[in-house]
Amino acid sequence: MTQRQITLIVNDRDHELWVAPSDTLLDVLHDGLGLADVRYGCGEGVCGTCTVLLDGEPVSGCLILAVQAAGRQVTTLRGLMGPGEELHPLQECFLRRGAAQCGFCTPGMMLTALDLVRRSVSQGRGRPSRDEIRYALVGNLCRCTGYTKILDAIEEYADQ
Amino acid sequence: MTTRDLQPRTEPYRIVGTSPAHHDFVDKVKGSLLYAADWQLPGMLHGRVVRSPVPSARITGLDVTAARARPGVAAVLTAADVPNNQIVELASGGLAELQVTMPVLAAGRVRYTGEPVAVVAAATQQMADEAAELIAVDYDELPGVFDPESARADGAPRVHDVGNTLVSWQIRSGDVAGALAAADVVVEGEYRTQHVEHAYLEPEAGVGWVENGVLTLRVSTQVIEHAAMIAHILGLSQSKVRVIAAYMGGGFGGKEDMTVEPYLALLAWHTRRPVRMIWDRQESLLASTKRHPFVMRYRTGADQDGTITAQQVEILGDAGAYPNLSPRVLFAAAACACGPYRVPNASITSTAVFTNNVPSSAFRGFGAMQVVLGYESQLDLLAGRLGLSRTELRERNFLAKGDLLPTGERLDTCVEVAQTMHRALGMLGAPPRPSGPGKLTGRGIGCNRHPYGRTIWFRDRASAWLSLQADGTLLIRSGVTDLGAGQAASLCQIAAEVLGAPLDDISIYIGDSALNPPAGGTFATRQLYMSGNAVLHAARELRERIAPVAADLLGVPADDLDWAGGHVRAEAGGPGITLAELAAACDRRAVSTAHLSTWRAEAGSFDPRTGQGDTFPDYTYGTHAADVEVDTETGQVTVLRYAACHDVGRAINPMRVQGQIQGGAVQGLGYALTEDMAIEDGYAQAALFADYLIPNAQDFPDVLVDIVESGEGKGPLGARGIGEPPIGNVAATIASAIHDAIGVRPDRLPMTPERILALLDGRHP
Numbered sequence: 046m047t048q049r050q051i052t053l054i055v056n057d058r059d060h061e062l063w064v065a066p067s068d069t070l071l072d073v074l075h076d077g078l079g080l081a082d083v084r085y086g087c088g089e090g091v092c093g094t095c096t097v098l099l100d101g102e103p104v105s106g107c108l109i110l111a112v113q114a115a116g117r118q119v120t121t122l123r124g125l126m127g128p129g130e131e132l133h134p135l136q137e138c139f140l141r142r143g144a145a146q147c148g149f150c151t152p153g154m155m156l157t158a159l160d161l162v163r164r165s166v167s168q169g170r171g172r173p174s175r176d177e178i179r180y181a182l183v184g185n186l187c188r189c190t191g192y193t194k195i196l197d198a199i200e201e202y203a204d205q
Numbered sequence: 206m207t208t209r210d211l212q213p214r215t216e217p218y219r220i221v222g223t224s225p226a227h228h229d230f231v232d233k234v235k236g237s238l239l240y241a242a243d244w245q246l247p248g249m250l251h252g253r254v255v256r257s258p259v260p261s262a263r264i265t266g267l268d269v270t271a272a273r274a275r276p277g278v279a280a281v282l283t284a285a286d287v288p289n290n291q292i293v294e295l296a297s298g299g300l301a302e303l304q305v306t307m308p309v310l311a312a313g314r315v316r317y318t319g320e321p322v323a324v325v326a327a328a329t330q331q332m333a334d335e336a337a338e339l340i341a342v343d344y345d346e347l348p349g350v351f352d353p354e355s356a357r358a359d360g361a362p363r364v365h366d367v368g369n370t371l372v373s374w375q376i377r378s379g380d381v382a383g384a385l386a387a388a389d390v391v392v393e394g395e396y397r398t399q400h401v402e403h404a405y406l407e408p409e410a411g412v413g414w415v416e417n418g419v420l421t422l423r424v425s426t427q428v429i430e431h432a433a434m435i436a437h438i439l440g441l442s443q444s445k446v447r448v449i450a451a452y453m454g455g456g457f458g459g460k461e462d463m464t465v466e467p468y469l470a471l472l473a474w475h476t477r478r479p480v481r482m483i484w485d486r487q488e489s490l491l492a493s494t495k496r497h498p499f500v501m502r503y504r505t506g507a508d509q510d511g512t513i514t515a516q517q518v519e520i521l522g523d524a525g526a527y528p529n530l531s532p533r534v535l536f537a538a539a540a541c542a543c544g545p546y547r548v549p550n551a552s553i554t555s556t557a558v559f560t561n562n563v564p565s566s567a568f569r570g571f572g573a574m575q576v577v578l579g580y581e582s583q584l585d586l587l588a589g590r591l592g593l594s595r596t597e598l599r600e601r602n603f604l605a606k607g608d609l610l611p612t613g614e615r616l617d618t619c620v621e622v623a624q625t626m627h628r629a630l631g632m633l634g635a636p637p638r639p640s641g642p643g644k645l646t647g648r649g650i651g652c653n654r655h656p657y658g659r660t661i662w663f664r665d666r667a668s669a670w671l672s673l674q675a676d677g678t679l680l681i682r683s684g685v686t687d688l689g690a691g692q693a694a695s696l697c698q699i700a701a702e703v704l705g706a707p708l709d710d711i712s713i714y715i716g717d718s719a720l721n722p723p724a725g726g727t728f729a730t731r732q733l734y735m736s737g738n739a740v741l742h743a744a745r746e747l748r749e750r751i752a753p754v755a756a757d758l759l760g761v762p763a764d765d766l767d768w769a770g771g772h773v774r775a776e777a778g779g780p781g782i783t784l785a786e787l788a789a790a791c792d793r794r795a796v797s798t799a800h801l802s803t804w805r806a807e808a809g810s811f812d813p814r815t816g817q818g819d820t821f822p823d824y825t826y827g828t829h830a831a832d833v834e835v836d837t838e839t840g841q842v843t844v845l846r847y848a849a850c851h852d853v854g855r856a857i858n859p860m861r862v863q864g865q866i867q868g869g870a871v872q873g874l875g876y877a878l879t880e881d882m883a884i885e886d887g888y889a890q891a892a893l894f895a896d897y898l899i900p901n902a903q904d905f906p907d908v909l910v911d912i913v914e915s916g917e918g919k920g921p922l923g924a925r926g927i928g929e930p931p932i933g934n935v936a937a938t939i940a941s942a943i944h945d946a947i948g949v950r951p952d953r954l955p956m957t958p959e960r961i962l963a964l965l966d967g968r969h970p
Contacts, residue, residue, distance in 0.1 A: 067331070081243040082236025084454075086406050087486040087894040094406050122236040136234040140226045143860040146868060147689025148233025149240065149406040149454030182902035188406055188455050189689055190864055191871030192900075193907040 051115035055080070056124030064111040071095040071106035074121065082122040082152040086186075093185030096153030097121050103160045105184075122152035125159070135159055135202045144198035146189035154185045158199045165203075172203035219769060220701040221922060224860030225708055227694035229452060229687065241425035241451040242410035246479035249412070250279050252465075252472050253333040253482075255323040255340050256492055257315035260561040260887025261349030261362070264313050264322070264342060272325060272339040277332035279476045281340065283323045284312035287471060288440035292463075294528045298662065301813040302372040302532040302557075305365050309438055309467045315344070316364055316526035317563050318887050319492030326472040326480050349561035349887050353523045354500065356558045364526055364559035371524050371557040372532040374539040376816040378611040379550030384515035388506025392586040396503070396579045397953045398936075400523070400882035401496035402891075403568055404899045407454020409464035409493065410483040413473035419719075422469055423449040427460045427686050428726035429718040434463065435470045446470070450686035450716030457688075457872070458567030459493055461728045462529050486894050494566035495882055497522040497534055497557075501579040505586075511593050511601045515550040518542040518579065522572070524557040525564035531557040533660060534565070538572035540820040543611055544580035545622045545654040546602040551611035553816075561887050567728060569872065570655075574933035577653045581937035582950055595650060595941070596626060604654070613817040619917040622652050622826040625850040629830040632848035632909045637832050645835045646845070647946025651938035652828045656821035657730035657926025658806055658919070665806040667735035668722035669743045671700060672799035673751065675792065677771060677785030679706040681713040684724035685736045690928055691861040692732045696740045698857055699921050703744035705768030706784060722801060730825070730926030733857065735806065737921035743802035751798060754790050758782055807919075823918060825925040827851030829870065829934035833942040837965055840958030842878060842943060848909040849934070854918025854925035866931040867908040873935025875900045881955050 048063040055078060064073055074083040074097065086094030088107045095106035098120040125133040132140070135155050145151045161181040165173040173181070178199050179192075187195060232238040269281040284290050291306040311322045323340050327333035348362040355361055356369040363369060385391055411424025420441065429448040436446040453460060465482045472480040484493070499522050506515040520538050524531035539555035555572075588598040604610075604620045630650065639646050659665040670682040681700055687693045697711045714721060724736045748768065755773040756763035759781065767774045767781070774781030782790075791798050809819025832845040849866050856862045879898040883890040891897040918925030936954055944950045949964045 065331075075243075076245065079245070081239055084240070084406075085242065085408065085483065089486065089894050091894045092406055092486075126235065130235060130237075132234065139234045140230055143224065143226070143230070143864055145230060145233040146691075146864055147405070147407065147453060147455040148229070148238055149689075151233050152236040155234075179902040184901075186406060186899060186901060188404055188457070188872065188899060189868045191867035191869075191905075191908050192902045193867045194860075194864060196902070196907070 049112060051112055053114060053119060054117065055119045056121060066110065066112055068111045069107050070097065070109040070111050070114045073111040074106060080121050080123065084149060093153040093157065094150055096156045096185065098156055098160065103157045122155055134205060138198040138202040142194050142198035142201060144190065144194040150185060150187045154182065154187065154195060157181060157185050162203050175200060218702055220698050220708065221857050222859065224858050227691070227697060227708065229694055238452055240407055240454050241423060242483045244412045244423055246412060246414055249479040249481055250326040250328060250472065250476060251330040251333045252468060252480050253325045253337045254321045254468055255325065255337045257311065257318060257320040257322055259315065259344050259346055260318045261347045262315050262344035263347060264311060264315065265345045266341065266343035268341040269323065272336040275332065275336045275339060277328035278325065278336045279478065280326045280472055281323060281336065282471050282475060284308060284310040286475065287438060289438050292434060296528060296530045297372065297532040297536060300662070300811065301374065302528065303367050305367065305528050307527040317561055318889065319563055321468065324468045324471060326476055351560055351562060351884065351887055353521045353558035353560060356560050364561060369559045371528055371559055372535060373554060373556040374536050374813065376539050376551065376553040376611050378613065381515045381517050381550045381552040384550035385504060385506040385517065388514050389509040390587065390590050391504060391506045392583055392590055393504045394582050394586060394952060396501045396582060398499045398575050398578065399954050400498050400884055401568060401876055401880050402490060402882045402897055403457045403459030403493065404897065405455030405457060405459060408484045408486055408489045409460065411465045411469050412479060412481045413469035414479040415473055415477050419445050419447055420470055420474055421447040421449065422466055423451055424466055425453045425460055426450050426466065427456045427688060427728055429684055429686060429716055430723065430726055431463050431466055432718040435466055438467055439470055439474055447719040452687050453689055455689055457569040458571065458728060461567040461726065462494055464493065487892060490891055490894065490897060491889055492563060494529055494564050496568035497531065497565040497572065497575065499575040501576060503579050503583045505583040507587055509591065511591050511598045513546055513548055513602045516543055516548045518553045520555040520576065522557045523560050523562060523565055525560060525562045527564045529564045529566035531565060534567065534572035536660065537656065538576050540612060541573040541654060541656065542576045542580065544577065545604050545620065545652050545826055547604055547608055548611055553611060562884050569929050570932045571729065571929065573655050577651060577933045577937045578940060578954070581651045582940060582952065585941050585944055586950060599626065599652060612820050614819055618823055618919065619915050620826055621852040621913050621915045622828065624913050625826060625852055626650060626652055626828040628911045628913065629828040629848045629850040632911060633830050633832055633846050637845050640834060643837045645837060645946040646832060647942045647944065648830065648832050649938045649940065649942025649945055650828060650830045651934035651941055653930065653933040654824045654826055655930035655933050656824050658734045658822040659729050659731055661807065661809040661819040661822060662811055664808045665725060665731065665735060666803055667724045667739040668801060668803040669736060669739040670722050670799065670801045671743045671747050673784060673788050675788050677783050677788055678710040679704060681711065681740065682721045683713065683715055683736055683740065684718065684721040685732055686716040686727045688727055690865055691858060692727055695733055695857045696736055699737055699740050700744045703741065704748055705770060705772065707771050710771060730928040730930065733924055734920040734926050735804065737924065739802055739804040741921040742804050743800055746802055747800040750800065751787060751791050751796060754794060754796055755782060755787050758790055823925065825851055825853065825927060825930040827930055827934060829938040831938050831942045833939065833946060835943060835946045835961060840962035840965065842956060842961060844874065844905050847906055849931055850911040850913060851927060851930055852913040852915050852925060853927045854920060855914050855916055855923045856912055857924055859912065862912055862927055863910045865927045866910045869931030870908045870935055871900050871905055873932040874905050876954065877936040877939040878955050
C-alpha cells in the first residue's frame with residue numbers, strides 16, 4: 046500500500062514517519078514509536094486503553110488514522126512526566142491510593158481524568174465532583190479495581 | 206474517604222501489614238510496564254488464527270495454496286503440520302472424567318464457532334489477515350447441541366464419540382431422602398447462570414522466537430508450566446521450550462489455559478523467525494473460554510427452629526466443546542455446594558456436559574462462585590418460610606472449626622463468617638427509603654465459603670530461590686506469574702519481613718520456566734498460600750544459615766538478632782552490621798547466601814465412588830451486604846450501597862486486599878446484573894466489546910470494605926487467599942436485596958430489567 050510521510054508531534058517531539066493510509070494512530074504510536082503506554086484493548090473505541098490527548102482532547106487512538114493526526118499535538122501518559130521520569134502529581138495520587146492493579150487501563154484513565162480536571166478548573170467550575178469524575182470515566186473501562194480507588198486518586202488530585 | 210481507613214497495626218510485623226507502593230505499581234502509573242504485546246524483535250512476523258465460522262461441521266476441503274502464494278506470507282499451517290495435534294487436559298488428574306483430546310488445529314471436524322483451523326504468519330498484520338481470508342475451507346455442517354440439558358437427552362448429537370457427559374461427581378453423606386421426608390420444612394429452587402466473558406482489558410498476546418535451538422514464548426499467561434505441553438505438541442524435549450510470563454493486563458482464569466501459545470510456537474518453530482500474535486478483542490469474545498453456565502436444583506430441609514437437616518443439590522454445567530478445566534470446576538462446585546453451613550445429610554451431584562458452545566473453563570470463582578446463588582437463595586427462602594430473620598437463620602447453621610463437611614473432612618481452622626456478616630451489615634447504616642413512587646428498596650446479604658489452593662489430591666508444591674547479593678540487596682526468583690494483583694510484590698514483603706532487607710533493595714524475577722524455580726501457576730487463589738509459604742520458608746531457612754555468622758561477629762546468640770532496615774543488630778536499635786557486611790563475612794567463611802526452598806501443601810485423596818475424602822486445604826469466608834432500589838415501572842435495579850467483609854487471616858498488604866475485594870465485588874455486580882455472553886445455536890450474540898456490558902465507573906457505588914484478620918489461615922503468617930472469594934457473594938447478595946424489595950426471588954442471571962419486570966408481573970422469566 047502506498048505510504049505517506051507525515052509529521053507527528055508526540056510528547057513535544059517531532060517525528061517524521063512513513064505511514065499507510067489505513068494505519069491507526071494507535072498502530073503508529075505503539076508499534077512505530079514504541080510507546081507502550083498506548084495500548085490496544087478493543088479496536089472499537091469502547092475500552093479507553095489507547096486514550097491519548099490530541100491537541101489536549103482525549104481521543105481513542107484506535108479510532109483515528111495516523112494521517113488525521115499529522116501536524117497535531119499528541120500527548121501520551123509518558124509525556125506528562127518531568128525530566129528524569131519525575132512523576133506527575135496525578136501519578137503520585139494513583140500510586141498512593143493503590144489505583145492500579147493490572148495497570149493496563151491506567152494510562153488512559155489518567156489522561157481522561159487529567160483532561161476533566163483541567164477543563165473543570167479552566168471553565169471556572171472548580172474541582173469536579175465524584176459523580177462528574179464517574180461520568181467522565183465511562184469510556185475508560187477497568188476490570189480489576191472496581192473503580193473505587195481510581196476515583197479516590199482522582200479526587201485527591203483534584204483537591205490539590 | 207470511601208474506604209474504611211486502614212487500621213494501625215499492633216502485630217510484631219514491620220513490613221507485612223503495610224501497603225507500600227511496590228515496583229509494579231510504579232511502572233504501572235508511569236505506563237512503562239511492558240506487557241506481552243509490547244515486545245518487538247527484528248524481522249518479527251505477525252500471526253493470525255483462522256477460525257471456524259460454524260459450530261459443528263465436518264471439514265471436507267481445506268485449500269491453503271492461494272494464502273501461501275501471497276506476498277509477505279511466511280507460513281500457513283494446518284492440522285497436517287502439527288507434530289502432535291493433541292492437547293490432553295485431564296483436569297482432575299484422570300480421577301473421574303472422560304479422556305477427550307482437543308486438537309491444536311481442527312482435523313476434519315469442528316465443534317464450536319471459533320475453533321482454530323489454520324494459522325498464518327506474514328510480514329505485517331495486514332498481510333497475515335489478508336492471507337487468512339484466502340484460505341478456503343469447506344464445511345459440511347452437522348447437527349449440534351447447545352445446552353447441557355438437551356445434550357444429556359437420548360439421541361442428542363454427540364459432541365465427542367465417547368459421549369456428552371464429561372464427568373459427574375457425587376458427594377454423599379448421611380440419609381438425605383430420610384432427612385428430607387422428616388424435615389419440618391423443605392424449600393426448593395432452581396437457579397440458572399449464564400456464560401460470562403473474562404474481559405480482561407489486555408487481549409491474549411505474545412511473542413515467540415527460536416534461539417540456540419530453544420523455543421521461547423513471552424506471553425500473557427497465568428501458567429508457564431504449559432511449556433511441557435507446548436514441547437509435546439512440537440515433539441521437542443521439555444528443556445527446549447521456555448515460557449516467560451509477562452505481567453498480565455488481567456487474567457481472571459482466562460489465561461490459565463493456553464491461549465496464543467501453541468499457535469505462536471508452531472509459527473516460530475516452523476519459520477525460525479520471531480512471531481507476534483495478538484488476538485483481536487472480537488476474536489477474544491468469540492473464541493476465548495467462558496465462565497460455565499450452571500443449572501442448579503436445590504432441595505433444603507430444616508427443623509422448625511431453623512436447623513438445616515438435609516440438602517440435595519444437582520448441578521449441571523455447560524462445558525462447551527472440549528474438556529479444558531471443566532472437571533475441576535464442577536468438582537469445586539460440588540465441594541462447595543452447601544456453603545458455610547452445617548448440612549448433616551447431603552447429596553450433591555455435579556455434572557459437566559459437552560455442547561457445541563465455546564469451551565467453558567476457569568474464571569475467578571471456578572464453580573465455587575456459581576453455587577453461592579443456590580445455597581444463599583435457599584437460606585433466604587427458608588428464613589421466609591420459618592419467619593426467622595435471614596441473619597438469625599444463618600447464625601443457627603454456620604460452620605465452626607471442628608465441624609464436618611459433606612465430604613467427611615473436618616474443618617481445622619476458624620470460621621469467622623458470622624463476624625463478617627455483622628460487619629458487612631454494619632457498614633451499610635440505616636436502610637434507605639424509596640426515592641419516589643413506583644420505587645421499592647431492599648437489603649440483601651450473601652455469605653460464602655471459598656477454597657484457596659489447589660484440589661488436595663494434586664499434592665501441590667511451590668519453590669522459591671533467594672539470594673543475598675554481595676552488596677546486601679536481595680534477589681528472589683520464583684516461577685510465579687503476576688495477574689496484576691500484586692502476586693510478586695507480596696512475596697517481596699514477606700522476604701523483607703524475615704530478612705530485614707528494605708523493599709527497595711529487593712528485586713524479584715518471576716514467570717520464567719527455564720530460569721526460575723516452579724511455582725505452579727497463578728490460579729485457584731493459590732499463590733499467596735503456596736509461593737508465600739515457599740518464600741517465607743526460604744527466607745527463614747536462609748536466615749538460619751547466615752545468622753550464626755552475624756551472631757559471631759556481633760557476639761550475641763543468633764536467636765537474639767534483630768533483622769531490619771538492611772541491618773542485622775544485636776538488639777533493636779543497637780550496634781549492628783549491614784546485610785552487605787554480612788554477605789561479605791559469609792563469603793569469607795564459605796557460607797552460601799543463596800537458598801532454594803520447596804513448600805508442599807498438605808496431601809490427601811478423594812474417592813469419586815463414595816464421594817468422600819479430601820478436597821481443598823482451607824477456605825476463605827466472607828459476607829457482602831447491599832441496598833438496592835427497584836424501579837417497578839422499568840425493572841431497573843439500582844445498587845445504592847455495597848459493603849463487603851472477608852476474613853483474610855492476615856492482610857500482607859491491606860491496600861491490595863481492599864483492591865481485590867472491591868474489584869471482585871464489581872466484577873460480581875456485572876455478573877449479577879448486566880453481563881451475558883449469550884450464545885444462540887452456537888453463535889455468540891455479542892460480536893463487539895460494545896455489545897458486552899462490563900461495569901463502568903458510573904454503574905455501581907463505591908464498595909465499602911472491612912477485613913477480619915483471624916490469623917488462622919494456612920498461608921504465610923496465617924493469611925488466607927482473597928483473589929477469588931470476593932466475586933462469589935455478589936449475585937446472591939443482589940438477589941437477596943431484590944427479593945427483600947419486591948418479595949419475589951430472582952433465580953436467573955443476569956437480573957436484567959426484563960426479568961425483574963417479569964417477576965413483578967408474576968411471570969417466570
